[in-house]
Amino acid sequence: MAVTKVVEKEKEVTITFRIQRYMPEKDEKPYFKEYKIPITRGMTILDAIAYIQERVDNTLSFRASCRMGICGSCGLLVNGIPRLACQTQVLQLNTTVVELRPLPNFPIVKDLIVDFTGFFEKHRSIKPYIIRPDVSDLSDLDKEYIQSPEEHLMYLQFSYCIKCGLCYSACPTTYTDELFLGPQALTQAYRYSADTRDNGIEERLLIVDNPHGCWRCHFAGACTMVCPRGVDPALAIQLLKKEIAARRFGAKPRRELAKLAPPPKEAKPRPNIPKPPPPSV
Amino acid sequence: MAKVREVRNRRGLLGWLNPTKFNLERWAYTLHRVTGFIVAVYFYMHVVVTGFRAGGREVWESIMATLSNPLVHPLELIVWGSLFYHGLNGIRLTLAELGLIVGKPSRPIYPYKPTSLGKTQRAVLFLVMIMAVILIILAGVEMFILPAGGGG
């Protein structure tokens, strides 16, 4: 049977985009501007705003980089829900009017661009790096730590965070409380504390155990709902609270610091594997 | 250069009160805090009102006569409902915050199914909602239907 391919002309739909505009030197306050553009199947919100910028209104500003959900630059409030513009297809939304606003809880720089300074400062404040009792461990690049797959799985999920700020803009505590660390920073506090290579859990638990730390999370779960990477910040924060509560009740966690693996011995390559080419640089 | 106004763009209190488009737990969150506030306000009023008994029989009977008002009953039902919901949901929150019903970290594979909003936690949430509704209905029957039936 001959394979026949029917090439249909892609249907075009006209969708109205209501986009929040704001030019701080010029405008009193943010306002909405409407654009009607043709959308075909598969076009993402990012494609649509790029189309508007190229062909309709080149004063529109937005931020994007990888256009494939890795860099976390293109977070927007799409019809009231924080989403990555590059991972949301316009026709999936099933509406004829798409409202785009900059992520809430971040100060607006211009149009759809927001300022992440405070967000990154909070992230930095929880010491998002591996803390070792002996710093020389980390500088010796030939050595590595021993960690079992089970131990790896304790934090793997939380290490997928791309710092896109969607959870931070969805969290209802962050709506009003500017000092609250936010789901992202708290999740990272747990991610590094749950890592067996890390010895800084005591330090980090003291940082998050403050009036605007992890106890201001009341498990609304909005962070988990909007997370584009399946990180589940709500889970991490609850586990963080459990860790602190257990310690306050005197439970000493059974955990050994991951040891350094002994330096590798002379390795013999298998016979039938070809040699790598010589380095070109 | 013109003066630059900073737009903080926080959603604020109104955004906090509005859980539309978000998940069920987000609704439960707003409801939990609103009911908590109602119960706290009622508690202080309750302390003051029940305190009138120390004034003696006349004072107590006059305050009870003031409060035996058909307008007070629906308000009381709101307080009862708030209490039931807040207590039951409080148990769910305690279980969740101590890490008992939120599951364990796992390898996220698309489409992601976060365990903290997963089956166990949702089951507890639905149980809480159903029990709260049943208790509110019972309280309503006790408050409005039984006295009207002539039981007195």
Place this chain on the structure above:
Amino acid sequence: MRESTLWLLHIITGLLLVLFFAVHLAEFSALVGGAGYEEGLTYTLLSERAQNILYTVFYIVFLATVTYHANYGLRVLLIEWLGGRWEKAINILLILLGLAAVLYGSYVTITFHLMSVGV
């Protein structure tokens, strides 16, 4: 005090309150009986109940537990709404309010117990 201590107390008082509230409800319905809850709540009945010292002690403990739970909850709401502004004022205000409620409530309960026993 560390926030975790305050929060754990909030959780513990919360769980205790589920129990205390059930006792309060059971005791209250047993007291009022089949009568409508307003007509049944007569002064004589209250006086009889207040003669029991257990009742007096239970209500003072109940009052203190509710006060802590309610005031920590109000503090959470307020410091989140105000984003850390006037945090000290809120703490002091709520501590004073809580103390006033506990002291007034205990005073009423104890006086009423003494009144009922004396009469």
